[in-house]
Amino acid sequence: MFQGVRLMSNTDTCNDSRRTMELDNQDLEILKILQVDVRTAIERIADQVGLSTASVQRRLKRLRDNHVISSDVAVVEPKAVGQTMTFLLHVELDRDNLDFLVVFKKKMRNEPRVQQCYYVTGESDFILIVTAKDMEDFDALTQELFFDDSNVRRYKTSVVMERTKVSLALPLG
Amino acid sequence: MFQGVRLMSNTDTCNDSRRTMELDNQDLEILKILQVDVRTAIERIADQVGLSTASVQRRLKRLRDNHVISSDVAVVEPKAVGQTMTFLLHVELDRDNLDFLVVFKKKMRNEPRVQQCYYVTGESDFILIVTAKDMEDFDALTQELFFDDSNVRRYKTSVVMERTKVSLALPLG
DNA sequence: GGTGAAAACGTTACGAG
DNA sequence: CTCGTAACGTTTTCACC
Secondary structure, eight states: OOOOOOOOOOOSSOSOSSSSSOHHHHHHHHHHHHHHOOOOOOOOOOHHSSHHHHHHHHHHHHHHHSEEEEEEEEEEEEGGOOOOOOEEEEEESOOOOOHHHHHHHHHHHOOOTTEEEESSSSOOOOEEEEESHHHHHHHHHIIIIIIIOOOEEEEEEEEEEEEEOOOOOOOOO | OOOOOOOOTSSEEEEEEESSOOOHHHHHHHHHHHHTTTTTTTHHHHHHSOHHHHHHHHHHHHHHHSSSEEEEEEEGGGGGOOOOOEEEEEEESSSSHHHHHHHHHHHHHOOOOEEEOOOOOOOOEEEEEEESSSSSHHHHHIIIIITTTTTTEEEEEEEEEEEEEEOOOOOOO
16 A cells, blocks of 8 residues: 655646746735735735736735745734743754754744744754743743753853844845 | 933833733733734634624734734745845954944844844854845845944854744744 | 624726737 | 726724613
8 A cells, every 4th residue: 555655756847836936026016015014905005016906916816825925924022922031042963863853843843932943054053043031931941942852962042132133024126 | 412312211101102011811812813824804813712803903903002013024935036045144243332333233224135133142242144045145245244344353154054943923821 | 892884905707908 | 818997795993882
C-alpha cells in the first residue's frame, strides 16, 4: 500500500496557488495602502489608485488567493496587555542535527512569547524576539525553552530598551 | 529662549488617550481573534465571545481609541514582491551621544528596507531586521546607512536562512 | 449590555473595450 | 483578459431599550 507523500515531478505544475504572480504598479499601490491600514475602504483605495471599486476588489481577491497578502492582523500594543518587556536572544544549538532543528523550530512556533524566530548564519543558529510580562515570566520562558530537555548549547540575552521601529511592512515599488 | 523639550511634571496627566485601560477576558478574547485575522466578521467574534455584535463593536472602538490595538495591517509575503533576502544586523554606534542616537533612529524609521529596529543592551547598540531584493540592494543599503556621513563604529551582518516564525502577535490571557 | 432599523460597505453579474 | 456600472447581499453602525 502506498503511504508516502505524493511528490511532484519537474514537469508538474505546483498547483498550490503560491506561484509567483505578476504585480503591476496598481497592485503595488494597493499593497502600500493596506500594509499601513487594512481597514481602508475599498472606495478610498479605488480613488487613490485610479480604479473602480470592483477592480480593486478583484485585485484584492487575487492578492489574497495567491498569498501575496499572507494575512491581515490587528497589531496589539504590548504594554496595553501587560507584556512590558521585550528581549532579543541569540541561541546556539548543540548539534546541527536535522531532527533537533525541526524540534526546536516547532517549539518556537508553539510558544506565544516567541514572536519571531530567525535561523541565521554566523555564530548563533537562531535569533529570537521574545516578549514577557516581567523578569519572572522571562526566566520561566528560558527555563522551558532552553533547560528542560533541550539541545541548546548556549544562549545570550539582550534586553530591548526601545522598540524603535517594529513593523512587517516591506518596500514596494 | 526656551528651546528644550517641554516635560510633564509628575502631577500632569498624560492626556494622549494612551493611559492604561482595564481589559476583561472578553476584550482579550476579541484581541486574540483579531491578532490572527482582523477581517473576522464582528458577528462571528460575537458568537465566539458570547456577546452581541453591538457590544463587540463598542469594545472594538474602545480598544482602537485607547491604542490597545495600535494598527491593522495586511502582511505581505516578501518573496511575492521581490524582497528575497532578509538580514539581521548588529550595529554599534561611535558614541552614546544623544543627538547621534536621535539621528540614527530617525534614519531607521525612514528607511523602508529596515523593517524593525531595536535599541538593546549588550555589545551592540541596535539590532536591525532588514529586507532586500538581492545582495546588490543590500550593499547599497549598508552603504547608505553606515558609510555616508554616519556615526556607526561597526556592524555585523547575519543572513537569515529561514524566517521560522515572523509575527507581531502577543500572548493574551 | 441587547435589539433592530438605517447606512455603509463589500461583492458579483453584466456588458464594453 | 481587465475594466466600469449598477444592482445585490452582507456587515457595520447607531439610536433606543
